[in-house]
Amino acid sequence: MGVAVTDVQSKLGFRHFHAFLLFSINVVTFMFRNSISSALVAMTDGTKEDSFDWSIKTQSVILSSFMWIYVITQFPGGEMAVRFQPKPLTIITTVVCTLMSIATPIAAKIGGWTMVLVCRMIQGAVQGWLLPCVHVFISKWVPLEERSRLGVFMYSGAQLGISIQYLISGYIIHNWGWEAIFYINGVIGAVLAGLFCIFGASSPQTSKWISEGERLYIQTSLNEIARHKKLKTPWKKIWTSMGFISLIVVNCAQNWGVWTLMTLIPSYLNQVQGVDIKANGVISAIPYLGMFIMSFVFGYGADLMIKRKWFSITMTRKICNSIGFFVPGLALIVLSYAPADPNLAVLLLTAVVTPNAGHFSGYLLAHIDMAPNFAGPMSGVTNGCANVLSIFAPLAAGLLLQDEADPRDWRKVFYLSSCIYIACNIFYIIYGDSTRQSWNEPETDDTDAEAEESRNKVH
Template sequence: MTLPNGCSINTDALDQNADTQVLLEKDAVPPQCCSARLNLAILMFFGFSVVYGLRVNLSVAMVAMVNATDPGGGTNATADPACPFPAGQENGSRALRQPDGTPQYPWDSETQGWLLGSFFFGYLLTQIPGGYLAGHYGGKVFLGLGVFGTAVLTLLTPVAAGLGSHWLFALRALEGFGEGVTFPAMMAMWARWAPPLERSRLITLSGSGASFGAFLALPLTGYICEKLGWPAVFYLCGGAGCLWFVFWCALVSDDPRTHRRISKEESDYIINSIGAQGKRHGWSLPLLSMLLSVPLWTIIISQMCSNWSYYTLLTSLPTYMNDILHFDLQSNGFLSSLPYLGSFPVSVLSGVAADWLIERKVFSITNVRKIFTFLGLLLPAVFLIAVCYAGCSHILTVTFLTLSTSVGGISAAGVYVNQIDIAPRYAGFLLGVTNTFGTIPGVVAPIVTGYFTEDHTLAGWRKVFWVAAGINIGGAVIYTMFGSGEIQAWAVEDEERDEAERKSSRSTLT
């Protein structure tokens, strides 16, 4: 990736001189195994596993929290089933058995839609300030406290639900408020920790914890609800987040320069390969240039399109499994988790493949990001459309939904890494901006789904899947046309640019 002056961002201070090229030769690169940067990625992986478990557990627990016999139209109150029951469950009772004394509530479909989307109302508010502060001060505190705060609030969920749906809505919004800083803080940390030729795999590995957390939380929530009652779900998940926070505080540092256990070889490699772009940004930002940046707006729009289908399934798939396919709660949780089991390895492998293509110069960074984004948005849309034609076939529906979310993991090495390509120094702030817009579907999609599916019919759910598929296809087209992997001129400070030009002149003379 080159600037107009011929300099590359994959070298120190945007320079391609011989000294820096030596640092990036394979023999000089410290191995990733047991390295500080890999350990950081693994801790982030588990952190995002926890917060996504905290985020999605309500989706399954909602089936247990709602009174199945309520005449107002709760989740389980479908008198005329849209599809036949799965084999072996035709004569089974759909009422969920929980320990005696477990409370249930008469929330209708619309109320459940608002509750499932409530998290994102708070999540919207802290993305940008979290990214800005993490880019200036460092991301360790913000990511750690984001996870810890969300975990503590999760412990209060049964109390809030008992007080009423409005209290639960407020609590979930507050959880989102705390968790909103986590992804921007992650990107701000990787701006200082991820060598340019390892960005894709380190960022996708840490971010794939989200899919892994959803995969674990969905079936475990169903199991815990039946064995211990739904309140236990929130106590156990909240406790896991508090435990993770202890390890995070003890083992993580904001910068390779201040890490207590990193080798000098690895520290020098990271610092020299990232160069000046690994420094913290100041208080002032090139906001006007960002506002007018076509590559940045392309990321925003494409991420919004991708997130619509992702959040639709994340928040509403357990309801679909219950209302339309009529799986019992344990089967519901397991089958709802399958898409995220597939997404986890796909996203990790896409990061490895993207770095391989970039390192061997098979494609430019721009083309690599476009290829992975296009496939990661188009293929899920194809499988969502297939769901609409699967009818009441339980096997085909589960297969297509699983494939849709699984292949969506390909975009992890595309649009979701792109902020650090176009402006490494401001990556945390930019992720806050793009994630803020990308969270809007998390607020709107569950509400739209609630309106479409108010009568619990297969036709209503077909509308949900068609809308999600169409939005995905639009995002794929937009990113293919306007996406870029080149560092933007506004992301390079004047002193860096002058130094790069001087080095380039010296290299030409010699």
């Protein structure tokens, strides 16, 4: 058996193809999410005959509408992924987002901005389930020895999706018009939904494509050869765990930083540095491409540290997360003092975004380390709380920015984000825990004990 397991472990298997499908779904769902940012510029271009006369305020409402229900569906998303299995929820997410993408150009022409708003809200609602589903997939499909690199691979689809959308949108709009962005994304989404219907599975036990040897390897690694049953989430024990509380804190810091970068950095570069980042897809994509590439460095590095026993799993997660938070925190401060040089500004922006890939191998995987049986519900809560808090990042910046062209006001914004990054990661360093929690395992009640005793008597 040892030779067989070693043979399976050393080769590419169906688990890798399954991970690739989930990676691809993450790519296209983030293309869906980011598509409106690129398309709105062309949709509201007054020099074109088919443009829409939407004010900046209306455009801002459209851009924010995705998050309105997305924030809410994060919370039940984890429980749904466990109770109803992640495969059907992932398919529903991809199909609904595909339909809404294809419908967006038609909705804009028939119902104006309000119908576009509805399409975006529906996409946000179903995408709220996706991250908890990915956590559940990782907990069921990925052997412990490969958790960092395969887990990070699936997560990193988000950054590649953002980069691809930035890179191709200008070309698509120039050649086929803004409507083509939504139609092309819809075609990609439809293909992936079909592939996942055929090849996807909630767990290796329910897959008809995986070999018996590979299934045994995954089960043995995860210690899941024993019986399987749906478990009741021990919310009281979860909420009284400081390890879990630390995940909420550090996830909130991550989202604060991300939304500061996504919503405010373009304005800073334009007002202070003279860089129109929204008009240059390549410049917009560089930081996220860097983050995508760096995620693999962290993934393989984390697995190597764990495999060679250089550090414990908990320490490995904290090292990766610290690089992902401390470096961007310091780089934000440096960026705020940078002279007016567009090239230097883009370089520093890349230095802020790229190292943040460490959080993929950091706190995100800690959900699964702590309690693989409840990784979905846990991630739904932590990401839900983080997305609620992220709403306040632009509001806080608005209070600090009296003059958008004044670098001194921007320093206040960057210092605040930097302090949040650093302080919250210190909290995670102190309280974070990636050891398997006792409440992850189901408690054997009297009914189970009696049933087990009866089976033993029969046999």
